[in-house]
Amino acid sequence: MLTLHINGEDYDVNVPEDMPLLWVLRDVLGMTGTKFGCGIAQCGICTVHVDGQPMRSCVLPVGSVRGNKVVTIEAIGRTPIGAKVQKAWLDLEVVQCGYCQPGQIMCAAALLAATPQPDDADINAAMSSAICRCGTYVRIRAAIKQAAQPSS
Amino acid sequence: MNFERPVNEPKRDPGAVAGGSVSRRTFLKVSAVAGGGLLLSFLLPRMIGSRDIAGATTAEQFAPNAFIRMGRDGRVTLIMPYVEMGQGTYTSIPMLIAEELEVDLAQVSLEAAPPDERHYANSIFHIQATGGSTSVRASWEPLRRAGATARIMLLSAAAKTWKVDPSSCRARKGEVIHVPSGRRLAYGALVDRAAKSPMPSHVVLKDPKDFTLIGTSAKRLDSPDKVNGKAQFSIDIKIPGMKIATVAACPVFGGRLVAVDESKAKKIEGVHQVVRLDHAVAVIADHMWAAKQGLAALDIEWDEGLNATLSTSDIVQQLEAALLRPGVIARKDGDVAKVMAGAAQKVEAVYQMPFLAHATMEPVNCTVHVRKDGCDVWVGSQVLARAQAAVAEVTGLPLEKIRVHNQLLGGGFGRRLEVDFITLAAQIAKQVEGPVKVVWTREEDIQHDVYRPYYYDRMAAGLDDKGMPVAWSHRSTGSSVYARWHPPAFKDGLDPDVLEGAAKPPPPYALPHMLMEYVRQEPPGIPTGFWRGVGPTHNVFVVESFIDELATAAKKDPVEYRRALLGPSPRAKAVLDLAAEKAGWGQSLPEGHGRGVSVQFVFGSYVAQIAEVQVAKNGEVRVTRVVCAVDCGVVVNPDTVKAQMEGGIIFGLTAALFSEITFKNGRVEQSNFNDYRIMRINEAPAIEVYLVESAEAPGGIGEPGTSAVAPALTNAIFAATGKRIRKLPVTRVE
Amino acid sequence: MKGVSRRHRFVLLVLSIIAAVSGCIVRPDGPTDFAGGTRVALADYRGSDPTGAPPSVAGADLAARGEYLARAADCIGCHTTPLGKPFAGGRAFALPVGTLYSTNITPDKETGIGEWTDDEFVQAMHEGIGRNGRRLYPAFPYPAYTLLAREDVLSIKAYLFSLKPVRHVPPDNAMWFPFNQRYLMWFWDVLYNPAQRFQPNIDRAPAWNRGAYLVEALGHCGECHTPRTLLQGLDARKKFGGEMIEGWKAYNMTSDRESGIGAWSDDELADYLSRGHAEGRSTAAGPMGLVLNNSLRFLTGDDIRAMVVYLKTVPPIHEQGDLAVVQARPAATSPQVGMKGPHDSASNDGDLGLRMFEGACASCHHWNGSGAQTPYADLLGNRTVNDPTGVNLTQVILHGSSLEFPQGNMFMPAFGRAYSDAEIAAVANYVTGRFGARASTLTPDQVAKRRKAK
């Protein structure tokens, strides 16, 4: 039995310690906002925050986040930065199929938390690990810059 | 956790109830008699993709046709004949209806159409399908008419109520207003009477200059739930008692399962069952992790069958050989042989394009619950009716017992025009108690796709003494996707994919003497399928690369050369001029940089693109900027058009720069994003999209962006380096 | 170029054969001679028996004990092809003098060893002489297995005979003349096969002797880690000094503090040998990763510790020149620090390396190289990252790596297929420069060669 702190709540789960957090979220806890894309940390769409750090939940053994604060796309909108990012995403109509966007938004929120005024290089550094097959990159870059505006 | 599930009753055929074939009139009567419950009954009572919004289900409703329902509360529900996979149909289609119906988008909620070819067949494909950039093109007239019909009936209902002349009434924002008296009635108050009013004999559509919605960048209706994790894709489905499965098909296409030792897998916590199929094995478990581990723990013996030694080079050799056979003539203008013989200069080139996988971001998946008396299917499909038929065939249940709940698609690109994965999921579910969600791993998704065919083309042209083409010959060989996917479309050895951009419609240039031939050559055992851009990704690359080679041979500027040939096509010329101007064509660039251009008329839209690249000493190609000019006729939603072009360009650049599927020992050599590479944000160029004002009927926008960019890219590389790329991808690793 | 060196080799071979034949026959050193002291025959040794399976399985039947020993000897590694059935043979060994294919050692009567008698099997393991008297090639490490106690050889046989027979005929060897003349191996054996059983050293602890038996007789570590002479024999003077194998560096594992594992703590070495990872030191990959998967991970804790005791006593060999510089793990900077990293590394890659790193690598290895997801992805202090030649780094980027554990696996994807030589050279230079002691200066051409390395 393992206790997880996710989005401010505690969950007891009975799963093997090496089970990736992604599947615990999706298949055990039913939090399907976090998506599965590759399972090998190459697409970034399973990104969650663990103590504020962006992590690929598909390769993150659930045992290793015991005692850490996990935040997923379902709750990121409750943080001021997360809300800003979501608003920018809607203002600029970033979304196409939308399947990668939870991961994009989690990466962007982590970036802005660490670097409030990111330049293009910062954006590349934080976002290049997140693939969008629909090719929304042009707008992702623009939306991050808008979200970084002090009064956006 | 919310397990509320939509259920759509099997559809009863209104025609049958009415006793006879369905004219709009009888259809309306039926709906009126049954108070709309009829139509309502086979619709998902919720907005697709959201767990929260349950659609209006008030008993008495106004349902003038298969696309519109209105409740007494004035709530308007639009039934979407096309699926949303990122291309924005869930916004542009409602705009068409709402424009004529005179309602705000804010007033409408959406429902996915059920499988029903009679009412929801795509008027271009004649089957219920979303793809080929056809949604808006196919709906442009019929769906505006659907909206206008309903509006007129509401007007006459109001006129009756007030006992005034209908022509003195106007409809606006969900209300009917009697202009002289200023009296108003909300649509909701009129539904009962409207349902009984006669079907208007003739319907006048709005004059485009009166459009208030079409042409505006209305906000996408599906976005809000897609930024907060609420949007539900089929991979997110949860059914009480549902198990999760993952599958491994024989790594060699056409192979068979011989034996499985499941003893180790069964020991893994959470694994319930191992399902054996003729050519695949699936592990049924509590969660994906157990299923994946179970699969890995299986000791599987395959009979690899005939393709066990197949490799890409075998397939290419077959294509080379096929290219020597005379092909079926797709277009023949003038006398190519004679003019070619007399030409001042002759240019020839051979082009090759690799197999490609779709790699939709959402791996293919399907949830099925087979019962004795019926079957539910939760899936994201571009072909609902086919999905239903496929499951009926597997389960042996009658069509009407198969209930298909369509979901948002995490990318389609043609992958979800296929039902192979739905069939496989149903075969698995048949052996499982209760509902089971079958999820493909990315590896399985890439290694068991239906692949964009490998194409092999030979071009030849004769130039006159001024270097202009007088004779043009194009011989193409590759697989015909249509021949398998929709045989009626494969006529006399040709299909629309072969033709589009090469013969019908032909290249937009003045080519008085042209010959286009096709030799069908299927790769042994390799399933081929549609892929974003379909035929034009192939034809436009070949044609626009070759035109560029002709310009080089003629020592002319590529834009000038094309312009000189675009006499017959002013719209093509206009997009070329616009793109050239915005891109600053002709302005000098630093050493190692280059610009390349492409022009096309496919999917009913005119597109010109200019790509700018930088090629480093170490050979690395970086695309710095792409300028795109589009004339797609009347623009329904400019922002959606721009988004589709941006996305299409990235999609096309990914393929042109990185993508190829290769075979060795009958197996796909690529497996995941580490070796089937997708462009990343730090590799993506700046993209500018410019739209041309036009009143012409709308063209497609989902794919033109993709087909135009590959030749613009390779032509730019030529400009930068003098290296002509005739074989994709650009950065192939030998 | 190749041709020349082959001819060169051939001449030397002939010369030394003549030398050997003309009376000056020297018995090769025993593998543990470096330790000095007195060695005695097993039978006369009073300490706890260094041979056999550990107590935990000692009680089990012959085949079960044989399974443990067969794993310790990593038979499966050489006798299995990537897509083939275990022990069915056919794995190719590209030598400077031709190509060898491992044999089918399943108990199949026609294509395997099903008909072999005990004595025939023992003769093969001890003397390198196969059934029907044909001499085997020393790619099969009988100069190590010759040290095995007869009972151990027979338990291994019992295990192999307990397996399902597999019908499979591996390809024929393709050795050049004169190496295709198997009888010539006699000379080689004279020079390089000690042809004697393991002799415990009474001046060393029982653990040391057990470790020696595991390392030298079963594990045959020297086959990869000890440089070879021109005749492809192990060069006893450079014992465990490091060698190239299939394009990878089998690192120096002598007790040298800089070039070898001298600076590693016993626990670090034990972690590495049992789990393939020693914090701030190294993570196993390539051929060593396979040894972990097939062999080491199955050994008992006592056996691993015994190996540590023994390895620590192997005399240091210090490598000169541009070779692996093993550093202690530097402290990690905060993850945000240097998010961007050096924008323009000294190399002429521009920011190509950075761009590949941020796209394909940073997710797992983290921006500060500390390994975001797992300690196995920690780049800091890692031997491979600190090797300015970038040999193993290039290999692991090209081919990836996968370590198996009872509870799942630890992997790095292979990037060779989708990334160009220029990109892989650039990212290797970036990683060594950013996280290692000194930036490598790999060129695309070097990467192209590494791709083909056998």
Ligand code: FES
């Ligand atoms: S699913 Fe985790 S990175 Fe792709």
Ligand code: FES
């Ligand atoms: S929006 Fe479809 S994958 Fe990014």
